[in-house]
Amino acid sequence: MRDERDLRPRIDAPAFPATPGEFITVVAHYHRAEIARMAGWRDRIDRTTNWAITVVAAMLSVSLSTPTAHHGVLLFAMLLVLLLLVIEARRYRFFDVYRNRVRRLERNYFAQIFAPESGTTDEWVKALGEDLRRPLFLVSLRQAMSRRLRRNYCWMFLILLLAWLVRTMTTNLPTNASEERLVGSIGQWVRNAAIGPLPGWATIIIVVAFYGWILYASLRTPQSEGELAFGDVHV
Numbered sequence: 111m112r113d114e115r116d117l118r119p120r121i122d123a124p125a126f127p128a129t130p131g132e133f134i135t136v137v138a139h140y141h142r143a144e145i146a147r148m149a150g151w152r153d154r155i156d157r158t159t160n161w162a163i164t165v166v167a168a169m170l171s172v173s174l175s176t177p178t179a180h181h182g183v184l185l186f187a188m189l190l191v192l193l194l195l196v197i198e199a200r201r202y203r204f205f206d207v208y209r210n211r212v213r214r215l216e217r218n219y220f221a222q223i224f225a226p227e228s229g230t231t232d233e234w235v236k237a238l239g240e241d242l243r244r245p246l247f248l249v250s251l252r253q254a255m256s257r258r259l260r261r262n263y264c265w266m267f268l269i270l271l272l273a274w275l276v277r278t279m280t281t282n283l284p285t286n287a288s289e290e291r292l293v294g295s296i297g298q299w300v301r302n303a304a305i306g307p308l309p310g311w312a313t314i315i316i317v318v319a320f321y322g323w324i325l326y327a328s329l330r331t332p333q334s335e336g337e338l339a340f341g342d343v344h345v
Contacts (some may be wrong), residue, residue: 137219144212151205158198159262165190166266170273181277182305185313188270188320195263199254203247210248214238256327264328271321278302 127133169187173179218234221227249257259267279293279302293299303310 141215144208148205148208148212151201151208154201155198155205158194158201162191162194162266166269173273173277181274184270184274184277191266195255195258198258199251202254202258203249206248207245211241256330259328264324267324
């Protein structure tokens with residue numbers, strides 16, 4: 111009587127590269143796969159940026175098209191763009207993982223093929239293997255938001271701020287609601303900045319604090335770590 115273990119399907123061990131040619135083939139396919147994953151996350155980043163630009167354009171059109179439009183529309187646009195910034199920062203963290211793998215392979219392997227340099231060790235192979243076994247994010251969410259602010263979002267927020275100032279610093283004439291004029295005093299500007307039960311001074315403080323954080327995050331000096339330490343060509 112045959113042992114039941116003989117009836118089980120045989121599982122062969124995975125085949126590892128045994129020759130330099132096989133190793134080159136593995137590296138080429140792996141590089142192509144990481145490029146594809148990196149490009150996929152880059153496409154998601156670009157889509158989020160496009161959504162943010164669309165939101166800014168739509169809200170500006172609604173707010174500035176008529177003199178009677180409320181400035182709260184622009185504040186709502188700021189919240190939407192902030193939400194999209196958080197989403198894009200999360201996507202950027204995934205993109206940065208795959209971008210780092212691709213650049214590590216290109217910097218230490220392909221660059222050595224085209225232009226060999228002395229002093230290059232095999233430590234990058236071990237680092238790449240550890241990253242594949244236990245992948246970790248290389249930047250925090252705060253760092254990712256700061257990078258995306260410097261690249262694109264600071265300009266969107268600046269446009270929304272200018273539009274908000276234009277909307278709150280103008281008032282409709284009492285004799286003709288379709289005509290506007292600049293406010294004559296700071297008190298009138300504060301009254302125009304009110305939103306429902308929220309007084310104007312509170313609205314102004316919130317906007318100033320929010321844009322103070324944007325200014326700090328945009329101008330904060332980035333640490334030269336990861337791919338940022340190897341050149342200025344980065345997303």
